[in-house]
Amino acid sequence: MIRTFAVAAVAALTLSACATAPAAQGPRSPFDGWAGAVVAADWRTSRGEPIVAFDNSRRDLTASFLEEGFERRHFVDYTLRPTASDAATGAQVLAGIGEAARRATVGCFLYFTSHGNTRGITWGTEGQLSPTRMGQLVDEWCGERPTVVVVSACFSGVFIPELQGPNRMIMTAARRDRSSFGCSQDAVYPYFDGCVLESLPNATDFINLAEMTRACVSRRETAEGLRPASEPQVFVGGDIRPLLTTTYAFRG
Numbered sequence: 001m002i003r004t005f006a007v008a009a010v011a012a013l014t015l016s017a018c019a020t021a022p023a024a025q026g027p028r029s030p031f032d033g034w035a036g037a038v039v040a041a042d043w044r045t046s047r048g049e050p051i052v053a054f055d056n057s058r059r060d061l062t063a064s065f066l067e068e069g070f071e072r073r074h075f076v077d078y079t080l081r082p083t084a085s086d087a088a089t090g091a092q093v094l095a096g097i098g099e100a101a102r103r104a105t106v107g108c109f110l111y112f113t114s115h116g117n118t119r120g121i122t123w124g125t126e127g128q129l130s131p132t133r134m135g136q137l138v139d140e141w142c143g144e145r146p147t148v149v150v151v152s153a154c155f156s157g158v159f160i161p162e163l164q165g166p167n168r169m170i171m172t173a174a175r176r177d178r179s180s181f182g183c184s185q186d187a188v189y190p191y192f193d194g195c196v197l198e199s200l201p202n203a204t205d206f207i208n209l210a211e212m213t214r215a216c217v218s219r220r221e222t223a224e225g226l227r228p229a230s231e232p233q234v235f236v237g238g239d240i241r242p243l244l245t246t247t248y249a250f251r252g
Contacts, residue, residue, distance in 0.1 A: 029069030030248045033106030036075035037097045038062045041114035042122040043081035057113045057193035074104035080124030090126040101141040108142035116153030135162030146240050152192045154179040157233045166239040171210050174230040205249040210234040
């Protein structure tokens with residue numbers, strides 16, 4: 001009887017300990033609480049022929065940045081291809097990014113891939129998204145929080161003056177007066193997006209990612225004899241620079 005009671009008591013204590021022990025948790029990501037978005041804003045060549053390069057970028061960039069620690073619940077991705085099963089309108093995309101930014105208030109990461117010219121980027125069937133309008137939107141969505149914006153398009157350097165700020169890092173696929181490459185029917189990704197994907201697994205942070213991506217684009221354009229070089233641009237604000245190499249470094 002005493003032995004039975006002792007065994008039962010031990011079992012009860014063991015169950016109690018199991019019930020009250022805290023659940024094991026994985027390491028916290030540097031990007032917990034960041035809103036993220038990847039948008040494929042066009043689906044055509046310059047002649048209007050259908051291509052998949054932008055949608056491929058949307059799919060694989062989203063997967064890659066989620067692997068770096070961005071939270072799926074705060075990360076949205078969209079295509080403006082009208083025939084896609086999950087197609088969104090331009091207005092729906094802007095509303096969705098705004099909602100993600102309202103939920104996740106630590107930082108912002110925004111990536112747009114599309115065609116572009118000196119007036120802005122192609123925005124689905126709705127025309128263009130201009131640098132001025134994008135600047136207004138990023139101000140509304142992200143305010144003073146740490147923010148990284150990537151614009152992958154020809155002439156995308158035109159966005160830097162409207163987007164830059166001490167809390168911002170801006171990456172563009174080309175100078176304001178240069179085309180970028182890789183939007184043909186046989187392209188898997190635009191060259192810039194492909195180089196981001198190639199560089200990301202070995203990058204230590206966003207600044208390092210920009211350096212590696214620029215070097216990758218230059219190598220590819222040189223190897224293929226493409227002129228004039230696109231010369232991807234980078235702006236890093238003074239307040240965000242130390243944060244990106246410490247607090248918001250990639251997990252590796």
